[in-house]
Amino acid sequence: MIHHPNKAFNSITVLIIIVLLVTVAAACGSTISMKQPEEINMADMSGHAGHVQGAGAGSPAVAASCAEMTEAPSNAPVKRFELTAAVTEIELNNGKKVEAWTYNGLTPGPELRVQEGDRVVVKLTNRDVLRGVTIHWHGVVLPCSQDGVAGVTQDAVWPGESFTYEFIAKHSGTYWYHSHQRSSQQAQKGLMGRLIVEPKASAFSYDRDYAVTLQKLEDRHVLTNGRAGGLALDAEPGETVRLRLINAYNRVQWMGVAGAPFRVVSMDGQDLNRPGLLEGQWVGIGGGQRYDLLFTMPASGKVRIYSKQEEKWSVTLGEGVEPEKLAKDAPVFDFTAYGKPKDDGITPDMNFDRTYTLKLGPVNINGNSGHQVPPLIVKEGEWIKVRFEHLVGGDEHPMHLHGHLFKILSKNDKPLTGSPIYADSVMLFEGDVYEIAFKADNPGLWMEHCHNLGHAFVGMTMMVNYEGVTTPYRVGTKSGNLPD
Ligand SMILES: [Cu+2]
Structure with missing residues (x-):
């Protein structure tokens, strides 16, 4: 990690800003989220002062509703799941009792494992999560229509209601799921879980396949797959292990591997090309990243x-001599x-059809917040380049795009020289500039936001909107849809 002399000052300043904003939001009535308007249409962003970026290249596409964009019928094998969201008192393995918001009584919720190409059908029922x-x-x-963003792709599912999601798991890899209604609060209260899409043919061979969620329940309880004090998994000498790490917390975790050389074989679920052997390095996993x-x-x-910062986020595999830990300054x-x-x-x-620059402020984008940030407009078939700049100071920002995989092109204007990196997020530390590229091949209305969900809550969120796509849903205090 690069240490800046003013970093501590900046972090404290940002923290104070966030605390103030959250306090103001709470004081304004807890049902009203920061900067949320009464009603807003995220497809045309009517009701905000900004204007859309970029000139429309050519005539707009034929109007189509996000609500009607569903998975086509197919002969894919169907995997069905039911998840019930509920307010649950859970007892942690250390004896502490916590009021959590759970899927099927668990946090993380059940691990959903499917095969690449499966049709995944998940019936969500809300028992009693009031908001x-x-x-x-x-x-x-x-x-x-299956993206699960309240007020954009659906209405929030209210107590007593259900909603069934249906999609083809096209890409194998490590994913997770979480509520995107008041997500900063709900993910932290426990409404999240793992989704693993096993490959038809893996580029790597392994004897054991484990997935592990790093979570801080209610911002207090440090849990590894729901366990306080770390997790122990079976593995025998000589066996090869694929360990899928999911950071469900807001802040970056620097993860160390003690006791064996290792490879990073996948980022955000997407395999790397011929990854080399590593030893004695901290691997920084941003909020939401895998x-x-x-x-x-x-x-x-x-x-x-x-984790370097929080050693209670710990996984041990096998039994034997405790391995030597990494130097803090490795x-x-x-x-x-x-x-x-x-x-x-x-x-x-x-050649890109459109290029956008997003300057990340401590907790804003191009000086605007939330629905005030003009959406990035794209048209189906176009190639889009987005340049992220994190130059004004503050925490790291794991910027996450919905509905697409992008390729990371360059860091600080130097093209990547190793494996292509395809991802749904890119993490920027202070001083970083990244360029990413994606093909606009999935028409819809897609969030682009910081996955430090505390940052998203105070406005570090925006939309990537396809020309001509509409939504019948509305964000705001009137509908109660507040995605963060
Ligand atoms: Cu952020």
């Missing part, structure tokens, strides 16, 4: 994976020069 719930399938490329690690169990029998993993290149024709200097 409504949804499920957003974080990182999954799916039709607009990293899959692959390692072979040593003869000494034990591997420990743990180098950090750099994905910009890791693995081998593979030509996919997507380069920083290719």
Whole structure:
């Protein structure tokens, strides 16, 4: 991590700003979220003072409603699940009792495992979460109506109601799901879980496949797959383990692997090309991001994976001698020069139909907040480049795009030299500039926001809207749809 002399000051300043904003929001009545208007149409952003960025290239597409964009019928194998959201008193393994908001009485909710190509059908029922719930399938490329964003792709599901999601799991990988109604509050209260899409044919071979959620329930209880004090998993010497790490917390976690060399084989669920062996490096996983690690169990029998900042986020595999921990100042993993290149024709200097620059403030985008940020307008078939700049100071921002995978083109204007990196998020620390590219091939209305959900709550969120796409749903205090 780069240390800036003014970093501590900036972090404190940002914290104070957030605390003030949240306090003001709370004082304004707890049913009213920060800066949320009475009613807003996220498709045309009517009711806000901004204007759309970019001139419309050519005539607008034929109007189509997000609500009608569903998965086409197919012969894909169907995997069905039912998830019931409820207010639940849970008892942690350390004896502490917590009022959590759960799916099926659990937090994280049940791990959903499907195969690449499956048709996933999930019936969500809200038993008694008064302010409504949804499920957003974080990182999954799916039709607009299934994205689970309250007020954009559906209405929040109120107590006693149900909503059934249906989508094809096109891309294998490590994903997660969480409520996108009042997401900053609801994910932290427990409304989230893992979604693992197993590959038809894996690029890597392994004997064990584990997925692990790093969570801070109610911002207090440090839990690893719901367990306080860390998680212990079985693995025998000589076995190869794929460990899928999901950071469901808002802040970056620097994860160390003690006891074995390892590879980062996947980021945000997307496999890397020929990743090399690493040892003694901290791997920074931003809020909402997923990293899959692959390692072979040593003869000494034990591997420990743990967070530098919060060692209670810990996974041990196997039994044996406790491995030596990483030095706190060990180098950090750099994905910009890791693995081998593979030509996919997507380069920083290719021809883009539209290029946008998003300057990230401490908790805003281009100086605006939430619905005041003009949406990025795209048209189906176009290639889009987005340049993120995090130059004014503050916490790291894991910027997440719904409905698409993008390619990370460059960091600080230097093109990546290793494996292509496809992702649904890119994390920027103070001083960072990244360029990403995506093809506008999934018509809809898609959020683009910081996955530090505290930042999203105070306005670090915006839309990527396809020309001509409409929605019957509304965000605001009138509908009660407040996605954050
Ligand atoms: Cu942020």
